Every structure is written in C-alpha cells, then in structure tokens.
Amino acid sequence: MKNIVLIGMPGCGKSTIGVVLAKVMGYQFIDSDLLIQEQENRLLSEIIQQEGIEGFNEIENKVNASIRAKKAVIATGGSVIYGKEATKHLRDIGVVVYISLPYEEIESRLGDLVERGITIQEGQTLRDLYQERCPLYEEQAHIMINTQGLEIRDSVKLIKEKYEQYVEQPNLL
Ligand SMILES: Nc1ncnc2c1ncn2[C@@H]1O[C@H](COP(=O)(O)OP(=O)(O)OP(=O)(O)O)[C@@H](O)[C@H]1O
Ligand SMILES: O=C(O)C1=C[C@@H](O)[C@@H](O)[C@H](O)C1
Ligand SMILES: [Mg+2]
Numbered sequence: 001m002k003n004i005v006l007i008g009m010p011g012c013g014k015s016t017i018g019v020v021l022a023k024v025m026g027y028q029f030i031d032s033d034l035l036i037q038e039q040e041n042r043l044l045s046e047i048i049q050q051e052g053i054e055g056f057n058e059i060e061n062k063v064n065a066s067i068r069a070k071k072a073v074i075a076t077g078g079s080v081i082y083g084k085e086a087t088k089h090l091r092d093i094g095v096v097v098y099i100s101l102p103y104e105e106i107e108s109r110l111g112d113l114v115e116r117g118i119t120i121q122e123g124q125t126l127r128d129l130y131q132e133r134c135p136l137y138e139e140q141a142h143i144m145i146n147t148q149g150l151e152i153r154d155s156v157k158l159i160k161e162k163y164e165q166y167v168e169q170p171n172l173l
Contacts (some may be wrong), residue, residue, distance in 0.1 A: 015033070025093075
C-alpha cells in the first residue's frame with residue numbers, strides 16, 4: 001500500500017490537513033519537520049540559524065530520504081523539493097500530492113518568516129520564493145490540488161478522492 005506525501009509552500013496546510021487526512025484514511029501520520037527536530041534535538045529555526053540554509057537542506061534531505069513507512073500520510077517541510085535523494089525516495093514510497101494556493105493566501109497565512117524558520121535567502125522576497133518553488137512542486141507531484149477557498153474537511157475529501165482515483169488509474173490524472 002502506498003503512502004500519501006504532501007508537498008507545497010510553507011503555510012499551504014500540509015501539516016494541518018495531513019493529520020486529519022490520516023485519521024480519515026486510517027493511516028499513520030508523519031511530519032518530516034518533527035522528525036528533523038527529534039533527530040537533531042533542535043528546533044528547525046535553530047538548525048537554520050546554526051547550520052545555514054544549505055546545512056539545513058542537507059539534514060532535511062537525509063531525514064526525508066530515510067523515512068520508512070507503509071500506509072502513512074507524510075507532511076513534508078516546504079523546502080523538501082531541494083533535496084534530490086529525498087524527492088526521489090518520497091516519489092518511490094508514495095503518491096505525491098501538491099497542495100497549491102495562490103501567493104496572496106500563502107502570504108496572509110505566514111507570520112514572521114524567521115521565527116517560523118523558512119529557508120529564504122537574504123534579499124529574496126516571499127514572492128521570489130513562491131515563483132522559484134511552484135514549478136519544482138509541480139514537477140515532483142503525481143497529483144496537484146488547488147485548495148483555495150476550501151475548508152480543511154473539504155481539502156481532506158478532495159485529496160482522498162484524487163488519491164483513490166490515482167491508485168485505481170494512475171494515467172487518468
Ligand atoms: N482552509 C484552511 N486549510 C488549511 N489551513 C488553513 C486554512 N485556513 C487557515 N489555515 C491555517 O493555515 C496554516 C497552515 O499551516 P501548516 O503548518 O499546516 O502549513 P504547512 O504546509 O505544514 O507549512 P510548513 O511547510 O511550514 O510545514 C495553519 O495556521 C492553519 O490554521
Ligand atoms: O519552506 C521552508 O523553507 C521550510 C518550511 C518548514 O516546513 C521547515 O521545513 C523549515 O522551516 C523550512
Ligand atoms: Mg508543516
């Protein structure tokens with residue numbers, strides 16, 4: 001049985017939707033960010049501060065590439081798509097679902113980027129990051145779902161439907 005892997009911009013709802021989706025599916029819930037914090041015994045923001053963005057990306061790549069799971073919803077961190085081994089592994093063990101939202105919605109959901117621990121280069125704006133990452137999420141996803149205007153329960157329902165359709169007939173989506 002495949003896992004469901006959620007990718008997308010920080011704040012798009014991977015963790016918030018993922019935990020409810022896992023409950024509805026009867027799957028385990030794994031949050032990659034929490035695995036990283038557990039394994040490093042540090043907060044994400046501390047890792048980014050102490051190791052720099054590249055150092056954090058290496059740790060994130062390694063942790064995600066070593067996830068072993070069956071029948072799990074895996075909520076990844078927003079920057080997971082920079083890790084080559086991680087993205088390959090996640091596509092191998094699961095159906096990758098990109099939760100997409102318009103830029104304005106992401107911006108309004110994110111508070112202090114530094115406190116939240118987003119890997120944004122100096123001089124780069126959130127809009128730059130959005131434009132850089134969206135094509136990468138699209139490239140890695142088996143399924144893309146626009147959740148604009150949807151409540152959590154509606155996003156869960158839609159992801160479950162699309163996932164089940166994909167498992168039945170992967171070529172139709
Ligand atoms: N309709 C909605 N669906 C999902 N989340 C919503 C919705 N409306 C508001 N939110 C809020 O948006 C935020 C989503 O944050 P969440 O931590 O789930 O994102 P994430 O994709 O896991 O980000 P990260 O990449 O940083 O882990 C939460 O604060 C949630 O309460
Ligand atoms: O999008 C990002 O750059 C990040 C998102 C979080 O989920 C964490 O993985 C980390 O704080 C980096
Ligand atoms: Mg999250």
